[in-house]
Amino acid sequence: MGHAIEERSEAQWRLAMTRFVGAVPHARALGLEVTAVSPRLRMRLPWQADLLGDARRGLVHGGVLTMLLDTLCGSAVLRELPAPEVCPTLDLRVDHFRPGVAGQDLWGEAWVVRLSEAVAFTEGLIWQTPERPLARGIGNFARLGARNTPPGFAEALFADPEPTP
Amino acid sequence: MTHDPRQAWLAETHAHGDIAAWLDAIPYARRLGIEPVGSGFAPLYRLAPKPENIGNPLLPALHGGVVAAFMETAGLLELMRVGESPRLPKLIDFAIDYLRSARVVPTLARCEITREGRRLANVSVVAWQEDEARPVARARLHALLVSPEG
Secondary structure (H helix, E strand, O other): OOOOHHHOOHHHHHHHHHHHHHOOHHHHHHOOEEEEOOOOEEEEEOOOHHHEEEOOOOEEOHHHHHHHHHHHHHHHHHHHOOOOOOOOEEEEEEEEOOOOEOOOOEEEEEEEEEEOOOEEEEEEEEEEEOOEEEEEEEEEEEOOOHHHOOOOHHHHHHOOOOOOO | OOOOHHHHHHHHHHHHOOHHHHHHOOHHHHHHOEEEEOOOOOOEEEEOOOHHHEEEOOOOEEOHHHHHHHHHHHHHHHHHHHOOOOOEEEEEEEEEEEOOOOOOOOEEEEEEEEEEOOOEEEEEEEEEOOOOOOOOEEEEEEEEEEOOOO
16 A cells, blocks of 8 residues: 655655656666655756757757756656656646757756645756756646555555665 | 958858757757757758756656757747847846656747847747647747847
């Protein structure tokens, strides 16, 4: 059965989030990394030339920011749930304040504004330089409930780490 | 008049509707496997079902953010293609509604330029897989139309 969220330590959450993101093939392929789980979930996407949307002007693709916000906001939901539950994105809105530039890592944070019985309402922010946000995201996620969550989901996230050989 | 090579390139590719040339300058779109399908009046755009584009490995389903990036790219390319003058669209905002989970099969997108003003444009994009009547997502975006000289 599900465990109350208080029972998990910060270290356990960090490992669980790292596993959750590591299980997303697109995020893994780009090397997305969980850098903090509190006070807010934070991730870093290392700079790579494939992130460009305008190679001539050296600007990051807007869709990279959308992809990051979807991943960040969806992962932030996990932490707020009484027990891990599958929550697909219902909708996502991204405002592009300024373009990202070549050569710098992308950072992002996301948080849950309100968790209702059926929906998780989230927000997120992406930046390269602190205090100069590139984009804001607003994402809503549907809670599918324990019934539609694969058995063993929580156990896989919170299993003790394998001893390193 | 200054002769900016970027403006000349844009004018040349715009005259020919050379979507492939524009895609060459969009590394993330190439990485995702985005390409135009068909030619002439209203091309569609296609997202390749690459394993790397998966978000949920259990279903499996494409990453929602990848589907969004695909639809955004399609919308902006379509704006460049049908625009009366050769200008670059700068994304202002983007919104997507997810209607069905996107399976790991080819995804198609059709764009409609809902408004093209002097500086601002609005584009609607619908994406589907096997059946256009059963879309996986609908999106809309606003873009600022700028000259690359600016």
